[in-house]
Amino acid sequence: MSSLSNLINDLATGKVKVVDLTQALAPDTPVIALPDMFAQSPGLSVEQISLYDDKGPAWYWNTIRLGEHTGTHFDAPIHWITGKDLAHNATDTIEPAKLVAPANVIDISSEVAKDEGFLLTPEGIEAWEKEHGKIEAGSWVLLRSDWSKRQGREAFLNLKENGPVSPGPSVAGVKALLERNIIGFGTECVGTDAGAAGGFDPAFPAHTLFHGAGKFGLASLANLDKLPAKGSLLITPPLKLVNGSGSPLRVLALVVSS
Numbered sequence: 001m002s003s004l005s006n007l008i009n010d011l012a013t014g015k016v017k018v019v020d021l022t023q024a025l026a027p028d029t030p031v032i033a034l035p036d037m038f039a040q041s042p043g044l045s046v047e048q049i050s051l052y053d054d055k056g057p058a059w060y061w062n063t064i065r066l067g068e069h070t071g072t073h074f075d076a077p078i079h080w081i082t083g084k085d086l087a088h089n090a091t092d093t094i095e096p097a098k099l100v101a102p103a104n105v106i107d108i109s110s111e112v113a114k115d116e117g118f119l120l121t122p123e124g125i126e127a128w129e130k131e132h133g134k135i136e137a138g139s140w141v142l143l144r145s146d147w148s149k150r151q152g153r154e155a156f157l158n159l160k161e162n163g164p165v166s167p168g169p170s171v172a173g174v175k176a177l178l179e180r181n182i183i184g185f186g187t188e189c190v191g192t193d194a195g196a197a198g199g200f201d202p203a204f205p206a207h208t209l210f211h212g213a214g215k216f217g218l219a220s221l222a223n224l225d226k227l228p229a230k231g232s233l234l235i236t237p238p239l240k241l242v243n244g245s246g247s248p249l250r251v252l253a254l255v256v257s258s
């Protein structure tokens with residue numbers, strides 16, 4: 001039997017489960033808030049076309065409008081200026097084989113419970129690898145913070161007087177993950193960078209350095225507490241938007257049942 005036949009069988013018997021890492025997407029889904037001098041990205045709006053009525057007697061459908069980076073979404077390298085000239089850098093040109101990849105889940109939820117702005121450092125990554133094994137080239141690193149359990153815009157964006165406060169990687173943490181040649185970095189927060197990352201050097205290192213190296217991002221993930229530290233397989237295809245900088249997507253993980 002091929003490994004794919006085994007997988008089909010394991011899915012049928014429940015030995016392999018499908019875990020949904022996606023937040024529900026609705027008009028009240030919080031979107032990142034930029035400083036006033038910059039253009040803002042709109043959240044989701046939904047307008048009904050017909051509902052089995054005079055406008056369409058047997059069918060229901062809607063028109064949607066939203067920013068590419070709304071809710072659980074994919075960041076393509078072209079999103080950032082550092083990745084703008086790379087090959088295969090947009091949602092329609094990323095090689096499909098890169099949209100199925102294994103995941104490493106680094107759990108910082110207990111640290112974040114004490115410090116909302118907690119940063120993942122090289123030391124934290126090395127300590128995780130000592131316990132769980134090396135982070136392989138071509139795999140995702142997902143940061144489990146339990147941030148997805150926060151209800152409502154205020155708690156999720158956590159805007160304070162001096163800007164947003166939320167966890168993410170430090171500059172050195174981003175560089176350490178790049179040394180491991182990961183495929184991308186995912187977070188439960190509204191964006192891949194820490195809330196304070198606008199003040200880092202370089203600013204927004206997860207965007208600046210990961211996208212500059214052709215790596216991907218996943219933001220507003222959920223259910224990372226349902227994944228093992230190692231051994232899950234992520235399926236992450238964004239919409240095939242021509243020249244898209246990213247898109248909302250359904251993120252699925254295949255996990256062996258324990």
Ligand code: MN
Pocket residue numbers: 069073074075191219246
């Ligand atoms: Mn984004």
